[in-house]
Amino acid sequence: MNTQASHPSGLDPASVPFDLSIDNVVFGFDGEQLQVLLIRQGLPGEDMRSDRFHMAVPGDLISPEEGLDEAAHRILSNLTSLKGIFLKQFQAFGAPDRVFDEKDREWLTRFRPYPERRVVTIGYYSLVSMEEYRPMPSSFASRAEWCPLQQIPQLAFDHNAIIEAGLKQLREDVVHHNIIFELLPEKFTLGQLQRLHEIILGKELDKRNFRKNVKKMENVVALDEKQEGVLHKPAQLYTYRRTV
């Protein structure tokens, strides 16, 4: 019996190679609104202002020997120089035609050895404090910049839908995990913390209840410091102590 033919589904995977990639939706918070990190795809030496290709979230193919989380960290660091930040896998995207839109042909032909291949991508989202992490473009990213969630243009492939899905997951995750603090600088005010919750959850919260709930969180610690350089009455600063 020939083992090559023994798979009951009759599939011959040799004839249907998939490319596998990672795409990272990096959310940042500037104190007022949520932003997403986008890259402009290009090569070093190309006109930095070239808008020949669509912007995209930072992503690339997975290497043969690396795990998924490992690939996500490497790719984000390669393209944006961001290292050691919070990254969470949230969803795989695999519509058979997801990279075959006409708008993406030139990029694919130029940057991928096998542009005719179906690509399944695994979406990760990241949260960073925009004050503390400054992205720097590298590798095939000619630019890396923040874009407010409300102003995202048409992106490469299905990246608009990937951002939407990442935001939906973030909304659910903030309820169960203390990840929201990743978006804040080391010292923050309760006003900033409440505003960030409101932006992510998409609804206003009652200030008194919110503060009562925060008081119950052992990891949120009041500092003996106030805001500086603000025009209004300076608010007390807090910090989040990670439990080991």
Add this chain to the structure above:
Amino acid sequence: MNTQASHPSGLDPASVPFDLSIDNVVFGFDGEQLQVLLIRQGLPGEDMRSDRFHMAVPGDLISPEEGLDEAAHRILSNLTSLKGIFLKQFQAFGAPDRVFDEKDREWLTRFRPYPERRVVTIGYYSLVSMEEYRPMPSSFASRAEWCPLQQIPQLAFDHNAIIEAGLKQLREDVVHHNIIFELLPEKFTLGQLQRLHEIILGKELDKRNFRKNVKKMENVVALDEKQEGVLHKPAQLYTYRRTV
């Protein structure tokens, strides 16, 4: 310029084909405990009691033209005859060595055309009422049977870890989505509903608060019927009306 060499990462994806699969963690509820649907891998005509291969959750390779959700439904239906049930993608599993354990070599060599290939799998979970859905093994599943969560043996590949991760996701999802009703028969008692919540969340709930919260759910409707054939005092039956 040769486009074959132009990918800045230097990767040649042709030399690193991935196989892509789906694995389905099907949770069932028997009124008392959560169970998981397992298959015994084998071929028709083989001794049905053969324990030559480990049991596994129902999974298989994705076909070239199908989307991920579509593949999940086809594979589950192929192996267990379960159709039209709730399925939700929850996580991709891609440790580079996840199929290369010695315990899995014989199965891989027998059932996969390219047993040396790395396989990334996308995990889905399903919820079914055990009263209403009866799995029937087919294709390369010689058996399909329910196994209580507490008694799951060592499974093929990393399937024990996949079940764990599916359960973790289910715990978070019941808080946001009315998916728990997928696990119940069409008519159920509030006692069953509470017990199911307690099992999934892993904690006891206060009966009075629980009933007060259920009363607020417009979709949970009291029927003009009571349990039949029980030894204790028959409880009132409820149903869940899906909103369109």
